[in-house]
Amino acid sequence: MCGIIGGICQNNITPLLVSGLKRLEYRGYDSAGLVILNGDNALQRVRAAGKVVNLENNIDSKTVNGKIGIAHTRWATHGEPTTKNAHPHICNGDVGVVHNGIIENFLELKIEQQAQGYHFSSDTDTEIIAHAIHQTLQDSDGLLAAVQKAVKTFKGAYGISVISPKNPGHIIVARSGSPLVIGVGEKGNFVASDQVALLDVTKQFIFLEEGDIADITLDSITIFDKSDIQVERKIKTSKLQNRQISKGDYAHYMQKEIFEQPQAIADTLESRITKDKVLTSAFGYEAKDIFEKIEHIQIIACGTSYNAGLVAKYWLEDIAKIPTHIEVASEYRYRNPIILDNTLFITISQSGETADTLEALRAVKKRNENIHSLTICNCAESSLTRESELTFLTHAGVEIGVASTKAFTTQLVSLALLSVAIGRCHGQVSAEQEKAIVTGLNQLPGLIKKALAQENQIIELAKTFKNKFNALFLGRGPMHAIAMEGALKLKEISYIHAEAYPAGELKHGPIALIDKDTPVIAVAPNDELLDKLKSNLQEVKSRGSQMIVFEDEDSKVTPMNGLSIIPITNNLGRITAPIIFTIPLQLLSYHVALIKGTNVDQPRNLAKSVTVE
Structure with a gap:
């Protein structure tokens, strides 16, 4: 859900942390922050609400300088997306933590920690992790042992990365339910929640398994399984290229x-x-x-x-x-x-x-x-x-x-x-x-290219959604699921309330929603349900709705006033039809979002990978 990056190297780690956060911003973009262990062996933290660029603007590269650090871009769970709730969280200057996941028993642990004298400065569940590790660090032989003890008290999901002035040459990472990958570099070692964050420094990765805890130094990686037994994990070479994670000309x-x-x-x-x-x-x-x-x-x-x-x-x-x-x-x-x-x-x-x-x-x-x-x-x-x-x-x-x-x-x-x-x-x-x-x-790749060629017509249709706040999607048979996907896309990125129904269900309630301000989008393949669908479309049109029909050329839906018909392809089978009819619905949602002025790639309240319940 959130994005984690960290590393220990021979040079200043700060630029790598910032560039990695930018690549991870699709995982969380409510707030961002980093903490480095500076030349005075002290934790130095910078945080900002909003996009990673806000964090970047707050960083003075001359003073925020160190060879070991961790960073985080957040998708809010516990606590609003504010600076005080942004990661990393620090306990008494001794422990810095970034965390992806949810600690389900955090309220119970928080009460215990408050009774022990710990002060809370955020509304997050993550802060209890910092306090728990700080507590176990007092009677542990190093940061690794402290983390191994602390995680045994957590219930829920976590991927964490921890640094401490008490063990200045180490990053300790642990995963349970939230993915973490270690990047093995020539000039250092690194950690991230997604390998895309580290492609500038390495193509060699170790994928931690459930329950693993790792101790990362400049020139070593030691991994322990959930039973605290030292294990070996294979190093794998990523085939990802930087061009694959750039927008290019789009x-x-x-x-x-x-x-x-x-x-x-x-x-x-x-x-x-x-x-x-x-x-x-x-x-x-x-x-x-x-x-x-x-x-x-x-x-x-x-x-x-x-x-x-x-x-x-x-x-x-x-x-x-x-x-x-x-x-x-x-x-x-x-x-x-x-x-x-x-x-x-x-x-x-x-x-x-x-x-x-x-x-x-x-x-x-x-x-x-x-x-x-x-x-x-x-x-x-x-x-x-x-x-x-x-x-x-x-x-x-x-x-x-x-x-x-x-x-x-x-x-x-x-x-x-x-x-x-x-x-x-x-x-x-x-x-x-x-x-x-x-x-x-x-034939699918060629058929999809043909469907994509209808983009200009779809752009014109999208303009009619500028002042719309509701929409209905209709389909029959497997096309009902495609209508559901079309409605989901419109909701996700344009924030228009959209619902999908089997066309035959209209008369059982949803038809009451139809009026001139509620556009109806239908998918009309040339199949055994086509005649039924045409009858459903007549019912909709008689209620004065604006309609859009994406059809097979052989479907021959009857033209009517207020009805836009876009032929997508022809002679599709039961397998290819659902796949091809997905394409115009994606294009429609994309261009409606542009007209609405929303953040297409990072819609509000959403993140790419849902690694928490």
């Missing part, structure tokens, strides 16, 4: 990522299909045996990934003939679901660190050993990939914009491949059917 990351979708989908398909067949082994070497055994499928996800799962439910039941259920992770993990034997438990997450999804997987694995797990994820070294039996990586590349675009469409492609692979293993997909689906998938 105005926003979201715009760039929308237009990267043809390549992202081509990359996701590469080596996963042949000329006429889906390679089941792409899901893991045990995938075929597992797929043949499964009798049920349960999908768990949040947000945009949940919408992808809704589309997959249609595909899996239609193509593979497997009973499929989908549920929001945050609800699933807090009830007592019936988990049937021989269930394939699918988690979908862009980051692979989504807290609710990850905890749902862990809970299910404890309750029933006779299930199999598969994650569809964009990050190879994430917690979900490590804790799932099977993994399928979407090759979307780095996605910086908070509103997911290419991650969503590559998830859909991945789920389409899965539907075919399972269907074939169960004898439900013939060679002819499989070849037709593979042919359609191979």
